[in-house]
Amino acid sequence: MDPVPTDLPTALADVRALLLDTGQLARAVAAGRRRGLEPPPAERVEVRPVQLKNGPHLQFTARTGPVVTTRNVAVAEAGGAVDELLAQPYGNLHVETAREVVQVRITKRGEAQVHRAPAEHAAGPQRHDKAKERLVDPDDPLFRVLGAGGDKRRQVEAFVRQLAPLTPAVLERSGPVVRAVDLGCGNAYLTFAAHRWLGERARETGRELATVGVDVREDVVATGRRAAAEAGLPGLGFAVGSIEGADPFEAATPDVVMALHACDTATDEALARAVRWEAPLVLAAPCCHRDVQRQLVAHGDRSPLVRHAILRERFADVLTDTLRALVLQLLGYRVEVVEFIDSAHTPRNAMIRAVRTGAPQGSRVVELLAELDELTGAWGVEPALARMLAPQLRAVRQAAA
Ligand SMILES: C[S@@+](CC[C@H](N)C(=O)[O-])C[C@H]1O[C@@H](n2cnc3c(N)ncnc32)[C@H](O)[C@@H]1O
Known part of the structure; x- marks a missing residue:
């Protein structure tokens, strides 16, 4: 269907009604600037209906460069906020409802071109897009600030995708402040992306999110702090220190513990730290597995499985993560080891x-x-995680004896 020229007040009144019909509204976006006018205060504003503890709200997420601000307005009082938004000189308004998709483009002469398509019609290509809908915006200017390349952006997106289905349960059992920690955060791509995504989910349920990235390197922590300040992201902080001694929330336990490619036994430190915290959810994508690999060298003469360096390396990956899973299971976790991203984007694509x-x-x-015992005995290895959690494992053995 071709766009229909419409006078601007009529088109805006129509969009207003669609935004306030929150039972039907899926999402709306105001973006772009009208030619010849000052740009609006935010580059892009997304509006979505959200259900908070104190009732239905419209959520306005405004983005300008790396800065994102979110405001929730009770539906009963949302008329003023919608009027404020529609008074801004945006060049494009896009509204998706259960019934239709409406696009309004405002021409330089100040007229509206309105394109409407039934939801099921628009749903053809859209449903396909939805399947691939990004949880993390690859064009988020933060990635440019932090200097993340395409593969890292995809890894971070894939990591957050693993977090998504487990989040509702975490939110349900958390208090008013949800706490997340990224151990071995490095350049903090994941820290920022998880904070953005989880922060939105927390706010939808009336909670706040506090996220801390921990790294032993002062320079990366300083960069993270600078970027967080530049982006004006509340609740995001960084701490210099070892994973083993990390205590980002002092007395409080993190609700979500993340570690992406923390080198070698730094992943074990992260898992051990999470177990000691009794953290409800732990997601760790391990990096290299040198600890067990080194111990396997001694077996080179005895087993052809580990005689060749490349096979030893791969076998060490499998053995290490298998042993990690067993230790975590013994210490009270349900564990799955999954491929979280295609190996084209990183060879380190397993996630615990x-x-x-x-x-x-x-x-x-x-x-x-x-x-x-059978695996550690057969291969003559003592995995780092079992060493780190020896007292806890001893207690389990004693209780089982
Ligand atoms: C390979 S980088 C990964 C960084 C980031 N998570 C990512 O995926 O982009 C590993 C990071 O872990 C940090 N690290 C390694 N061992 C650590 C430890 N024991 N305590 C704290 N940080 C550690 C390193 O300084 C480095 O920044």
């Missing part, structure tokens, strides 16, 4: 997803201990 459920009971403990 661990959800705290409480210690296993009875024969399951005996089985898990037997599996752990």
Whole structure:
């Protein structure tokens, strides 16, 4: 259907009605500037209906460069906020409702070109887009500020995608402040992206998010702090220090522990730290596995599986993550090891997803201990995670004896 020229007040009144019909509204975006006019205060504003504890709200997410601000307005009082938005000289308004998709382009003569398509009509290509809908905006200017390349952006997107289905349960059991920590945050791409995404989910449920990136390197922490200040992201902080001694929220336990490619045993430090915190959700995508690999060298003569360096490396990956999963299971986590991103974007594409459920009971403990002992015995290895959590594992053994 061709766009229909419409006088601007009529088109805006129509958009206003669609935005305030929150039972039907899916999302709306105001973006672009009208030719010949001063640019609007935010480059882009997205409006979505959200259900907060105190009732339905319209959420306005405004983005200018790397700065994102979010405002929730109770639906009953949203008329003023919508009028304020529509009074800004945006060049394009895009509204998706359950029934239709409406696009309004405002010409340089100040007229509106309105294009309408039924939702099911628009849903053809859109449904396809939806399947690939980004959780993390690859064009987020923050990535430019931080200097993340395409592969890193994809890794971060894939990481957040793993976080998404587990988030509702985390939010449900958390208090008014949700706490997330990124251990071995490095350049903090994940820290920022997770903070953006999780922050929006937390705010939708009336909570605040506090995120801390931890790294032993002062320079990367300083860069992270600068970028957080530049972006004006509330609740995001950084701490210099080792993962082992990390205490980002002092007495409080993080609700979400993340680690992306923390080198070698830094992943074990992150997992051990999470276990000691009794963190409800842990997502760790390990990096190299030198600890077990080094120990396997001694077996080179005995098993053809580890005789060739490349095979030893791959086998060490498998063995290390298997042992990590067993240790975490024994210490009260439900564990899945999954491929979180295609190997085209990183060869380090496994992720350990661990959800705290409480210690296993009875024969399951005996089985898990037997599996752990059999593997460590057969390969003559003592994995770093088991060393770090030796007292906890000892307690499990004693209880099972
Ligand atoms: C390979 S980088 C990954 C950084 C980031 N997570 C990413 O994926 O882009 C590993 C980071 O972990 C940090 N790191 C390694 N061992 C650490 C430890 N024991 N405590 C704190 N940070 C550590 C390093 O300084 C480095 O910045």
